[in-house]
Amino acid sequence: MPTALFTPIKVGSSLLRHRIVMSPLTRLRADADHVPVPLTTEYYQQRASEGGLLVAEATFIAEDAGVYPSAPGIYNDKQIEAWKNVTKAVHDKGGSIYLQLWHVGRATVSAWIPGSKLPVSASAIAINGKNTAGMDYEVPRVLAVEEISQITQTYADAAKNAISAGFDGVEIHGANGYLIDQFINTSSNIRTDQYGGSIENRTRFALEVVEGVSKAIGEERTAIRLSPWSGFQDMKDDTPYETWGYLVNQLQERHPRLAYLHFIEPRDQFINDGNPTADRGDAPFRKAWKGPFITAGGYTTTPKRAFETTEKLENTLVAFGRSFIANPDLPLRLKNDWPLNKYDRSTFYTSGSVGYTDYPYYNPGTARDIKN
């Protein structure tokens, strides 16, 4: 088996010893005040490894940035103190940890926002279908230009909080149909001001957030996650290669020292009409970006691809989602070709330790091989 997956790489100020990254994974185990609980420390501590990078779950940058019950925040002292336990536990094992910064925009429910305020977005376009509370998505309120710059500042403040909490850096959540993605895609942005219309305008908010966060905590501690091919939450762009190509070129030009770019590969369940699978892929973005690049999506079902990818592509890391949920010792298992625990989807978003901290470490006596 090729071994590039287990060679060192510098990401921001962290010198990693392997390229297996834990993908950001929402688990909804924080308390009612959006404060991480001791179990969360145990969960990340279990998944930390010497020289390994974890990206902690999407975390609200403000009280009104999303407010799913039991998702964590990074906007007050109690949350910062609780996250300190997590970062310390990971650092004590020799690992690094970034925090994913989250504003969900229209992907929420007014009943969950303090003051029952309407969700906000680039344009007054609701997501089709039912939200997680079982109701139709509401038509969001359009953000005014001054509010957009306030939110950029809120990202920067949250990034500073993350650094105070001991994180090695932050990953701006620019993927999966949340606020930044809602500005980027033509399906959710029909603005006619400087934040809508042209590619330059639709990517302006993303670039301003990167700029604001970089200024606040340093470019080398700032990263962004993007998902050009995801149809989740009605995302669809008329010209994905041009749109994200422009964005990546701008990032390369303006912020070449960002810690990394994180791209989610096209996956079957995220089909974008009009973009046949064969024509999709992250290769052009990968080429335009010269720094560390994390690729995610589907490695859980085909882990061997992680070996091939890192063998073929320099400066590349691979993020695993579902198999990191189910395998606290995933890097060791991949290194030794040990079988993987199967993940249990029914406990992804429940509460307590079941399906969270009770997945076993490898034990030759009980393990079952689920690898394809």
Ligand SMILES: Cc1cc2nc3c(=O)[nH]c(=O)nc-3n(C[C@H](O)[C@H](O)[C@H](O)COP(=O)(O)O)c2cc1C
């Ligand atoms: C339970 C669950 C929670 C997730 N939460 C997040 C999240 O908070 N932020 C994010 O960017 N992606 C999130 N994702 C997507 C994963 O980070 C990852 O991209 C996806 O699972 C594909 O990787 P895999 O095939 O290795 O599972 C989540 C996925 C799952 C299964």
